Amino acid sequence: SESTSVNTNIVTLTRFLTEEQKKHKEATGDFTLLCHALQFSFKAISYYIRRATLVNLTGLAGQANATGDDQKKLDVIGNDLFISAMRSSGKCALLVSEEEEEIIYFRDTVSGARYAVACDPIDGSSNLDAGVSVGTIFGIHKLAEGSKGTKEDILRPGTELLAAGFTMYGASAQLVITMKGGTVNGFTLDNSFGEFILTHPDMRIPKKRAIYSVNEGNSLYWEENTKSYFNSLKYPQDDGKPYSARYIGSMVADAYRTLLYGGIFAYPADKKSPKGKLRILYECAPMAMVFENAGGQAVNSKMERMLEVTPESIHDRSGIYLGSYDEVEKVKSFHK
Ligand code: AHM
Ligand code: MG
Numbered sequence: 001s002e003s004t005s006v007n008t009n010i011v012t013l014t015r016f017l018t019e020e021q022k023k024h025k026e027a028t029g030d031f032t033l034l035c036h037a038l039q040f041s042f043k044a045i046s047y048y049i050r051r052a053t054l055v056n057l058t059g060l061a062g063q064a065n066a067t068g069d070d071q072k073k074l075d076v077i078g079n080d081l082f083i084s085a086m087r088s089s090g091k092c093a094l095l096v097s098e099e100e101e102e103i104i105y106f107r108d109t110v111s112g113a114r115y116a117v118a119c120d121p122i123d124g125s126s127n128l129d130a131g132v133s134v135g136t137i138f139g140i141h142k143l144a145e146g147s148k149g150t151k152e153d154i155l156r157p158g159t160e161l162l163a164a165g166f167t168m169y170g171a172s173a174q175l176v177i178t179m180k181g182g183t184v185n186g187f188t189l190d191n192s193f194g195e196f197i198l199t200h201p202d203m204r205i206p207k208k209r210a211i212y213s214v215n216e217g218n219s220l221y222w223e224e225n226t227k228s229y230f231n232s233l234k235y236p237q238d239d240g241k242p243y244s245a246r247y248i249g250s251m252v253a254d255a256y257r258t259l260l261y262g263g264i265f266a267y268p269a270d271k272k273s274p275k276g277k278l279r280i281l282y283e284c285a286p287m288a289m290v291f292e293n294a295g296g297q298a299v300n301s302k303m304e305r306m307l308e309v310t311p312e313s314i315h316d317r318s319g320i321y322l323g324s325y326d327e328v329e330k331v332k333s334f335h336k
Helices: 015-025 030-060 074-089 125-130 214-220 224-232 252-263 278-294 324-336
Strands: 093-097 117-123 135-142 163-169 173-179 184-190 195-200 212-213 264-267 297-301 321-322
Touching: 015 030, 015 184, 015 195, 030 117, 030 125, 030 135, 030 173, 030 184, 074 093, 074 117, 074 125, 093 278, 117 125, 125 135, 135 252, 135 278, 163 252, 163 278, 173 195, 173 278, 184 278, 212 252, 214 224, 224 324, 252 264, 252 278, 252 321, 252 324, 264 324, 278 297, 278 321, 278 324, 297 324, 321 324
Parallel strands: 093 117, 212 264
Antiparallel strands: 117 135, 135 163, 163 173, 173 184, 184 195, 264 321, 297 321
């Protein structure tokens, strides 16, 4: 019949999480509730990112703001939305945000919360005004046994992450999430349902692909081995062709493309930024977990496994290479 062409058995994020929860006997449903709050913040941020463009357009048409209030910048709105979602979830004991210098503790408002969350609410925000894709990155740790939530609960290596992922706000909002020892699953926000729908189950990154993604404007500051690695990609490879370059300048968008198509994404440490640019807790480690669970790899500029790095302070930076398994092997071979 006609109706058979319509999928009536849709897997929403809620359904997916409920089914995942059933697999874990000891699960209390707390994590599912935390994810509910997370996905709400993604929907809200996605909505305001789309709306912001319209607000700017009215501005251009000569309309004045009646109250004279300054329009809040989007990264402030994104940060506030995220904080409020985490606080009200009742499951988050503490939060690290790129926009906040210090850890935010919810201990006074919440008892029994068992998770510590790190996030970059709107990563790549320098791209916002041009309508280029940006994203939210998140990593979730479980508090140590008996802990009510301290700095030590979040200053953990990525190997201990319970879950991590990101949402890219592009042509549509794409949510990618993975759990410890699990697969990587991609969801697309269906705006009419207001639901994230499972569209990319069990994502696997291609084993190799001749695409590199790096800010080549920094090459003056690169170490010699970094220079020779990227230089080598510009000469004919086994198939007689050099690599293609793709760089959006939004980590989430560059990483999402790399996850789907394969290749390498890098932000190496260099002479200008010896510690690298990207942040360990809410940029490097969550992405590294996604890439490893999808069959790829992630290392820092010392070629150490990214997930094994323990940050000393919440905003610590690192150089990073992440991508297809074979592409990261090639990076390593140039840095011996
Ligand atoms: P942000 O957190 O201030 O937005 O900076 C992080 C962004 C990443 O999304 C992106 O990979 C990188 O900065 C781009 O940096 P650059 O402009 O130096 O190439
Ligand atoms: Mg950022």
